[in-house]
Amino acid sequence: DLGLNFYSESCPRAEEIVKEQVTKLYQKHGNTAVSWVRNLFHDCMVKSCDASVLLDTTSRIVSEKKSQRSFGMRNFKYINTIKEALERECPMTVSCADIVALSAREAIVMLGGPYIAGMKTGRRDSRESHISVVDDFIPNHNDTISLVLSRFQSVGIDVEGTVALLGAHSVGRVHCLNIVGRLYPNVDPTLDPEYSEYLKRRCPSPQPDPQAVQYARNDRETPMVLDNMYYKNLRTQRGLLLVDQQLVSDPNTSPFVEKMASDNAYFHHQFSRALLLLSENNPLTGDQGEIRKDCRFVNTQ
Numbered sequence: 576d577l578g579l580n581f582y583s584e585s586c587p588r589a590e591e592i593v594k595e596q597v598t599k600l601y602q603k604h605g606n607t608a609v610s611w612v613r614n615l616f617h618d619c620m621v622k623s624c625d626a627s628v629l630l631d632t633t634s635r636i637v638s639e640k641k642s643q644r645s646f647g648m649r650n651f652k653y654i655n656t657i658k659e660a661l662e663r664e665c666p667m668t669v670s671c672a673d674i675v676a677l678s679a680r681e682a683i684v685m686l687g688g689p690y691i692a693g694m695k696t697g698r699r700d701s702r703e704s705h706i707s708v709v710d711d712f713i714p715n716h717n718d719t720i721s722l723v724l725s726r727f728q729s730v731g732i733d734v735e736g737t738v739a740l741l742g743a744h745s746v747g748r749v750h751c752l753n754i755v756g757r758l759y760p761n762v763d764p765t766l767d768p769e770y771s772e773y774l775k776r777r778c779p780s781p782q783p784d785p786q787a788v789q790y791a792r793n794d795r796e797t798p799m800v801l802d803n804m805y806y807k808n809l810r811t812q813r814g815l816l817l818v819d820q821q822l823v824s825d826p827n828t829s830p831f832v833e834k835m836a837s838d839n840a841y842f843h844h845q846f847s848r849a850l851l852l853l854s855e856n857n858p859l860t861g862d863q864g865e866i867r868k869d870c871r872f873v874n875t876q
């Protein structure tokens with residue numbers, strides 16, 4: 576099973592090393608922290624917190640990064656930086672799946688979010704990619720709220736927790752590809768008009784070139800702070816994705832949006848609770864899976 580401070584004997588400084596590396600990376604490239612938060616969602620939601628999302632494509636494996644749902648994910652190369660620091664201290668000991676979890680915990684602090692107490696470790700790494708089922712677990716940007724809620728419910732996260740987790744969209748960016756459906760041919764009438772003008776300036780073409788890096792920030796006010804500005808934006812019709820905006824129009828979720836918009840501490844509390852649950856979804860433990868040497872590849876192909 577997972578446990579608190581699983582590496583206390585095998586690698587006592589493991590959690591400290593992750594913290595040091597996440598801090599250094601954040602100082603050089605602030606958006607690495609944003610990536611670590613998204614990584615946890617994309618790994619843990621898809622079957623298990625097993626670092627399946629980190630595998631690269633090889634002759635035997637099709638990477639989950641190839642999925643349309645993973646569009647825009649970035650900074651994977653810096654996971655290797657964290658892993659290398661751990662390998663220098665304790666070779667073949669700390670799993671990539673625990674790096675995903677611990678780096679997210681530290682990143683949330685860097686971004687002004689809550690410190691998530693009680694995060695367990697001891698996850699082991701998958702020997703396979705789950706590319707064929709990514710779409711069954713990760714919702715699309717324009718899915719209905721009932722589908723989104725059922726996906727989170729299937730990993731034990733309730734409505735309040737789901738509303739809190741979507742608050743991760745208080746940081747980072749969205750590429751135009753995921754936005755233009757709300758702008759062209761007609762502007763979604765639920766969008767604030769001043770906001771849709773801004774979005775059209777950011778995304779001037781209905782068919783964005785997928786190679787061009789055209790995007791809008793999730794939260795224009797505090798783009799690098801994991802705060803409740805996201806919910807305030809939803810209240811003023813400035814939700815970026817359809818899934819975001821639906822949180823205020825649906826009667827099951829809107830009361831939580833209201834509470835989170837007016838109380839940042841409550842948002843942080845719910846975010847911690849839900850993220851902890853997500854971080855413990857169906858891990859490989861004991862002698863299941865393996866401890867990868869390189870997070871991009873299984874040990875023996």
Ligand code: HEM
Pocket residue numbers: 609610612613616646647648649713714715716717723740741743744746747748749750751753816818
């Ligand atoms: C219904 C659930 C969700 C959907 C449909 C969704 C969808 C998306 C989409 C489409 C993007 C923009 C990708 C791009 O164009 O570059 C995005 C970005 C992001 N998502 Fe989500 N997301 C969901 C839930 C979550 C959760 C639960 C978290 C974390 C707890 C999360 C964290 C992030 C972060 C941090 C970014 C910004 C990434 C960056 O700037 O590099 N998302 N999400």
Ligand SMILES: [Ca+2]
Pocket residue numbers: 617618619620621622623624625626627628
């Ligand atoms: Ca996974």
Ligand SMILES: [Ca+2]
Pocket residue numbers: 745746794796797798799800801802803804805
């Ligand atoms: Ca923010």
